[in-house]
Amino acid sequence: MILVRPDDVGPAAFARLLRDRHLAHLLPGVARPADIPDSPGLRALAAADRVPTHVVLTGLAALWVHCWRDDAPAGWHAVGVRGLYRPASTAVRLHSGPTARLGATVEGGLRLAPPARACVDALRWEPPHAALHTVAGAVARGRLAPADLEAALRHDARSSAGYARVAGLVEAIRAAWSP
Numbered sequence: 001m002i003l004v005r006p007d008d009v010g011p012a013a014f015a016r017l018l019r020d021r022h023l024a025h026l027l028p029g030v031a032r033p034a035d036i037p038d039s040p041g042l043r044a045l046a047a048a049d050r051v052p053t054h055v056v057l058t059g060l061a062a063l064w065v066h067c068w069r070d071d072a073p074a075g076w077h078a079v080g081v082r083g084l085y086r087p088a089s090t091a092v093r094l095h096s097g098p099t100a101r102l103g104a105t106v107e108g109g110l111r112l113a114p115p116a117r118a119c120v121d122a123l124r125w126e127p128p129h130a131a132l133h134t135v136a137g138a139v140a141r142g143r144l145a146p147a148d149l150e151a152a153l154r155h156d157a158r159s160s161a162g163y164a165r166v167a168g169l170v171e172a173i174r175a176a177w178s179p
Contacts, residue, residue, distance in 0.1 A: 002036060003026070017031070022034055116144060120166060122135060
């Protein structure tokens with residue numbers, strides 16, 4: 001098994017396997033065998049069950065899937081087309097916007113935002129400290145250039161909700177890392 005859940009081995013055995021480090025925690029109720037390396041594909045498989053198939057996972061959760069964060073965030077955001085169906089049981093916060101047409105399908109059928117777009121959405125909807133820490137860390141490590149953030153922001157209408165905040169944060173990141 002590449003992913004292990006409590007139902008696969010029983011709740012007590014699952015807890016014991018985690019405690020004894022035979023399993024490594026991925027998400028609540030989802031782990032991987034300790035000898036299988038963590039990867040974006042493995043994280044996408046783990047996340048696929050939590051995200052409706054008609055939306056694109058974005059923000060810090062998408063950056064977690066891309067392996068740009070060590071821990072999955074508590075709140076997840078996804079984007080679909082305006083007027084999308086919102087299942088009552090969904091564990092993600094659903095939005096509409098341009099990210100809906102920018103996502104790519106990855107392992108497990110998960111639709112995932114590209115990293116720069118996920119960063120822009122994180123700056124818009126996520127808690128500011130966590131979003132800035134992750135996005136600024138990506139820029140500092142060279143995974144992302146400020147120009148990539150600016151290009152991703154061009155898909156948004158200037159009149160959209162939160163645009164001014166995100167544009168200001170992108171500008172601040174650009175100013176901090178400009179030569």
